[in-house]
Amino acid sequence: ETGVTQSPTHLIKTRGQQVTLRCSSQSGHNTVSWYQQALGQGPQFIFQYYREEENGRGNFPPRFSGLQFPNYSSELNVNALELDDSALYLCASSLPPSGRWSYNEQFFGPGTRLTVL
Amino acid sequence: AQTVTQSQPEMSVQEAETVTLSCTYDTSENNYYLFWYKQPPSRQMILVIRQEAYKQQNATENRFSVNFQKAAKSFSLKISDSQLGDTAMYFCALNTGNQFYFGTGTSLTVIP
Numbered sequence: 001e002t003g004v005t006q007s008p009t010h011l012i013k014t015r016g017q018q019v020t021l022r023c024s025s026q027s028g029h030n031t032v033s034w035y036q037q038a039l040g041q042g043p044q045f046i047f048q049y050y051r052e053e054e055n056g057r058g059n060f061p062p063r064f065s066g067l068q069f070p071n072y073s074s075e076l077n078v079n080a081l082e083l084d085d086s087a088l089y090l091c092a093s094s095l096p097p098s099g100r101w102s103y104n105e106q107f108f109g110p111g112t113r114l115t116v117l
Numbered sequence: 118a119q120t121v122t123q124s125q126p127e128m129s130v131q132e133a134e135t136v137t138l139s140c141t142y143d144t145s146e147n148n149y150y151l152f153w154y155k156q157p158p159s160r161q162m163i164l165v166i167r168q169e170a171y172k173q174q175n176a177t178e179n180r181f182s183v184n185f186q187k188a189a190k191s192f193s194l195k196i197s198d199s200q201l202g203d204t205a206m207y208f209c210a211l212n213t214g215n216q217f218y219f220g221t222g223t224s225l226t227v228i229p
Contacts, residue, residue: 033215033217041221041222042208043208050215055215056214092162105167106217108162110160
């Protein structure tokens with residue numbers, strides 16, 4: 001069973017550019033969540049994808065968008081990069097909850113470190 | 118609004134001793150989950166322990182246990198017999214529905 005992988009490991013962009021980060025979910029997991037972790041902070045929930053549809057979103061502007069593919073891999077796209085977008089971006093995969101109050105464990109990837117200059 | 122607060126930015130403990138990390142949270146939901154995650158310097162987040170809000174019994178996982186006080190909205194983590202490999206950032210997290218809320222973390226150092 002392979003774990004969650006993310007690419008690239010590190011990335012440097014300049015303000016105003018666009019970036020795409022990629023995530024391959026753990027085998028059999030069809031739910032993917034993305035988080036932004038600024039230096040010295042806890043992860044902030046960006047959004048979740050389930051069956052290729054957005055299934056919940058945190059307090060992030062529309063320039064943060066995502067995709068999920070039929071093989072359950074996912075992309076996070078950020079347009080018009082700002083200096084404050086510099087952070088570690090984490091992806092986590094899980095099986096979907098079987099009911100509103102059920103839970104399936106999230107497995108995190110190693111993250112992509114994005115630096116915006 | 119949901120919030121998670123960790124008031125101890127840094128803590129240290131002697132190897133083999135016991136340490137307790139604090140966490141308080143706020144939510145208007147009746148059903149939710151609470152977690153402690155560990156993030157070692159290699160940065161991959163690992164689940165340490167989880168607690169279902171509807172369960173009164175405190176969760177335990179080997180050397181890790183929690184003290185869940187639902188009325189006080191408190192969720193502390195106790196690490197017994199601390200080991201050098203426990204050195205890491207520890208995050209308290211709240212899950213309601215399909216949203217997760219993390220605290221700012223506690224950096225734990227285990228001293229040989």
